[in-house]
Amino acid sequence: MQINEGHSTPCFAGPFLQWSQWQLLDSLLPTGGFAHSFGLEAAVQTHLVSDSNDLKTFVIHILENTGSLLLPFVYSASMLPTLENWHKLDKILDATLTNEVSRKASISQGSALMRVASAVFSEVPSLKTMRDASLGLGTVSFHHAPVFGLICGALGFDRTSSQRAYMFITMRDVISAATRLNLIGPLGAALLQHQVAPIAEVILEKWMNSAVEEACQTMPLLDTVQGCHGYLFSRLFSS
Amino acid sequence: MGSVVVEKVGGRSSATSCFSRYPLKFFIPKKVGSSKTDAVWVYALNYGGGIVSGDHISCKFSVGDSCTMVLTTQGSTKVYKSVGSKCSQQILEARIGSNALLAIIPDPVTCFSTARYYQKQVFSMSSDSNLVIVDWITSGRHESGEKWDFDLYRSTNNIFLEDGQPLFLDTMLLEKEKTGCVQEQMHNYQVIAMVVLLGPKMQYIQNLVQDHVKNIMSEQLQRPSAALSHHQQRAKADHFITKPSFVASCSAFGPKKSGLLVRVAAETTESVYKFLRLQLAPMEPMIGVPPYR
Numbered sequence: 001m002q003i004n005e006g007h008s009t010p011c012f013a014g015p016f017l018q019w020s021q022w023q024l025l026d027s028l029l030p031t032g033g034f035a036h037s038f039g040l041e042a043a044v045q046t047h048l049v050s051d052s053n054d055l056k057t058f059v060i061h062i063l064e065n066t067g068s069l070l071l072p073f074v075y076s077a078s079m080l081p082t083l084e085n086w087h088k089l090d091k092i093l094d095a096t097l098t099n100e101v102s103r104k105a106s107i108s109q110g111s112a113l114m115r116v117a118s119a120v121f122s123e124v125p126s127l128k129t130m131r132d133a134s135l136g137l138g139t140v141s142f143h144h145a146p147v148f149g150l151i152c153g154a155l156g157f158d159r160t161s162s163q164r165a166y167m168f169i170t171m172r173d174v175i176s177a178a179t180r181l182n183l184i185g186p187l188g189a190a191l192l193q194h195q196v197a198p199i200a201e202v203i204l205e206k207w208m209n210s211a212v213e214e215a216c217q218t219m220p221l222l223d224t225v226q227g228c229h230g231y232l233f234s235r236l237f238s239s
Numbered sequence: 240m241g242s243v244v245v246e247k248v249g250g251r252s253s254a255t256s257c258f259s260r261y262p263l264k265f266f267i268p269k270k271v272g273s274s275k276t277d278a279v280w281v282y283a284l285n286y287g288g289g290i291v292s293g294d295h296i297s298c299k300f301s302v303g304d305s306c307t308m309v310l311t312t313q314g315s316t317k318v319y320k321s322v323g324s325k326c327s328q329q330i331l332e333a334r335i336g337s338n339a340l341l342a343i344i345p346d347p348v349t350c351f352s353t354a355r356y357y358q359k360q361v362f363s364m365s366s367d368s369n370l371v372i373v374d375w376i377t378s379g380r381h382e383s384g385e386k387w388d389f390d391l392y393r394s395t396n397n398i399f400l401e402d403g404q405p406l407f408l409d410t411m412l413l414e415k416e417k418t419g420c421v422q423e424q425m426h427n428y429q430v431i432a433m434v435v436l437l438g439p440k441m442q443y444i445q446n447l448v449q450d451h452v453k454n455i456m457s458e459q460l461q462r463p464s465a466a467l468s469h470h471q472q473r474a475k476a477d478h479f480i481t482k483p484s485f486v487a488s489c490s491a492f493g494p495k496k497s498g499l500l501v502r503v504a505a506e507t508t509e510s511v512y513k514f515l516r517l518q519l520a521p522m523e524p525m526i527g528v529p530p531y532r
């Protein structure tokens with residue numbers, strides 16, 4: 001049983017929480033994550049990723065950058081899931097995601113996640129009320145990391161699990177993109193995911209519980225390459 | 240430790256105040272470019288030709304309404320090895336007035352083996368201010384085999400509007416201890432560069448740069464990649480797979496897309512100088528001479 005830290009308990013209890021938590025992390029949840037390759041498609045076409053070793057390294061580097069750049073937003077949103085804090089984080093992240101490709105992907109995924117979560121997790125009515133209030137304002141971008149943190153907080157994840165969950169879904173989505181790009185088969189993907197998990201945990205421990213002011217990017221080459229997505233001759237993914 | 244104020248005097252941009260203290264020195268030439276040019280050029284020099292372990296340098300600039308100021312260097316900024324794990328730092332704060340232009344166009348930073356260096360540039364501006372920032376780093380004395388061998392490099396560029404709204408918040412961190420061997424993630428690229436073009440006066444150049452980068456990159460990404468396969472034969476002479484020696488991408492940012500960010504990764508410093516020369520050449524009428532000549 002997860003114990004909420006630092007915010008009011010939602011109005012449903014115990015074991016039922018776990019069903020909702022697993023549902024949030026399940027790839028079955030229709031959040032459109034699979035339209036995005038996290039720069040993998042561009043990395044393949046610029047020959048940064050040519051074989052399965054390169055792929056494993058790429059996944060690890062994406063996780064490193066997720067840790068350094070995005071975890072602070074997940075952390076802060078899950079710790080203080082108020083409308084005001086969420087909007088503040090959304091604005092800061094919008095200025096921080098200087099890469100247009102990843103900024104648009106973040107907005108697209110965050111909007112979809114908020115829409116789905118507020119409809120599905122109806123026992124947490126604050127999600128819907130916050131979403132409606134934010135749509136009304138027109139100045140909220142609905143970036144992914146703060147939305148994810150907000151929902152984790154609402155579903156009873158503790159702060160470490162919220163950040164671990166974000167690393168988990170990022171890895172899940174990059175590896176899924178790799179299978180769709182035919183870089184790896186389904187069993188290979190599962191093996192890779194399992195191999196990288198302990199490395200992802202080390203990355204999590206390095207970057208977790210950091211302030212948003214410390215958010216930084218640590219993979220400038222990948223960032224540059226991801227920005228080339230729009231120049232790709234043929235593409236499967238939107239980013 | 241250092242500060243320059245540029246204001247209009249008799250209708251021309253002039254440095255009405257200039258102060259610097261060891262190890263920093265500012266040099267303001269009397270004239271740059273033609274006599275029609277209305278710009279103050281400031282060369283920032285470090286005594287000893289570089290930044291020594293533990294140096295803490297900070298400077299403030301103020302560019303008055305409708306003025307133009309250019310900040311540049313006389314050569315690449317060398318950051319020497321860290322002694323006793325001390326970190327050296329450079330902090331720059333600038334205020335840019337309405338319809339003014341600040342162009343920061345230095346040579347690259349080169350961190351030597353074991354160097355620890357942190358730089359932070361914070362800009363405060365109005366929605367009709369103009370800003371050009373070039374921020375770039377080379378891998379070290381790569382001819383002698385020093386490639387990405389420094390211990391820590393962190394560079395922050397933050398841009399705020401008058402009301403304190405963040406417009407652009409970017410920090411890049413390369414740290415051996417924290418993120419592991421930097422050389423591994425850089426493949427064979429020896430230079431990482433970033434260019435920011437922001438403001439109404441930059442619109443025209445932004446459009447040119449976007450088109451140019453799109454052309455360079457589309458040419459290199461012409462062929463759709465083959466899917467990987469276990470059975471794929473490698474090292475056939477006509478199936479040679481090479482990474483591009485120069486990679487660049489553009490991102491628009493800000494309300495009404497008033498800003499453009501260009502990121503570059505390249506195998507040689509010269510190719511980036513060439514790129515900067517070409518992309519920033521249209522700035523000549525604003526600042527007197529084309530940058531990176």
